[in-house]
Amino acid sequence: MDAKIIDGKLVSASIREKIKEKTKAIKDKHSRVPGLAAVLVGEDPASQIYVRNKRKSCEDVGIYSEEHKLPASTTQDELLELINKLNNDKKINGILVQLPLPKHIDDSLILNSVSSEKDVDGFHPINAGYLFEGKPQFIPCTPHGIIKMLEFYDIDIEGKNAVVLGRSNIVGKPAAILLLQKNATVTICHSRTKNLEDVLKEADIIVAAIGRAHFVKKEMVKEGAIVIDVGINRLDTGKLAGDVDFEAVKKISGFITPVPGGVGPMTITMLLWNTLTSLEKSIS
Numbered sequence: 001m002d003a004k005i006i007d008g009k010l011v012s013a014s015i016r017e018k019i020k021e022k023t024k025a026i027k028d029k030h031s032r033v034p035g036l037a038a039v040l041v042g043e044d045p046a047s048q049i050y051v052r053n054k055r056k057s058c059e060d061v062g063i064y065s066e067e068h069k070l071p072a073s074t075t076q077d078e079l080l081e082l083i084n085k086l087n088n089d090k091k092i093n094g095i096l097v098q099l100p101l102p103k104h105i106d107d108s109l110i111l112n113s114v115s116s117e118k119d120v121d122g123f124h125p126i127n128a129g130y131l132f133e134g135k136p137q138f139i140p141c142t143p144h145g146i147i148k149m150l151e152f153y154d155i156d157i158e159g160k161n162a163v164v165l166g167r168s169n170i171v172g173k174p175a176a177i178l179l180l181q182k183n184a185t186v187t188i189c190h191s192r193t194k195n196l197e198d199v200l201k202e203a204d205i206i207v208a209a210i211g212r213a214h215f216v217k218k219e220m221v222k223e224g225a226i227v228i229d230v231g232i233n234r235l236d237t238g239k240l241a242g243d244v245d246f247e248a249v250k251k252i253s254g255f256i257t258p259v260p261g262g263v264g265p266m267t268i269t270m271l272l273w274n275t276l277t278s279l280e281k282s283i284s
């Protein structure tokens, strides 16, 4: 029997409904709405689309949003000055700096300059530290979305063998930490992992986040496994594909996320969630 499809749009819609309700309640009680500032440097087309989607998503749930589009020639000091201004702007609760930044700008320096209290991407070292400690303030949006999807479908994580494919700071590592905190037994694989197929075959839960189209094949997956596909890869045909060979793997797995329509919609939703949380913290 084919796997049950984990519908990211469905989970996302249910969380966005909650965000909308909570936002309205705060507005009625405190006359405040959450505010998100997106900072975009240069003309990266994918980033422009992301930022446009974020603006529309904010509008839908009642979150105030503003965009700061700067030319690729912007200096590091100019960007730091803008972030400093946003750090001190009372109507802004979340600051998102869209990556990639132009080469002459130091990514870490910029991300670390965002106030940890407005770091709705959860990339600041202070927030990474809180997450590591098991007392998260802002959880990186994509891994957070993965956990919310598993919870929505009542998928038990405790005691499961979870294999995370990829060790980036924004997806792989935080996903592994969150699964560990939910009492999974976690293995992290990367480009130097030996016998990757054997490790994957033991997994009850697979999180694939490597950016290689159709990398995870049916033969690597245990029957009934839960397969979460984070990858977004553009094929020569122009179509999007995940890191998992969806058509084949869905025939053997228990649950699976499609691409698009799986993890993707959850990422923006959890960004909205973090922006609301930031306002809630500031008024509590």
Ligand code: NAP
Residues within 6 Å of the ligand: 142, 165, 166, 167, 168, 169, 170, 171, 172, 189, 190, 191, 192, 193, 209, 210, 211, 212, 230, 231, 232, 233, 263, 264, 265, 267
């Ligand atoms: P990244 O920073 O490029 O990291 C990729 C990771 O995959 C690295 O740890 C790398 O290992 C590992 N890797 C690469 N090739 C491998 C192979 N053949 N075997 C085993 N491991 C391999 O990527 P990322 O930012 O985490 O993103 C991963 C994917 O998720 C991309 O497709 C990205 O577009 C997508 N993504 C989607 C969302 C969403 O909202 N759905 C959000 C973020 C990212 P090493 O460390 O050894 O190099």
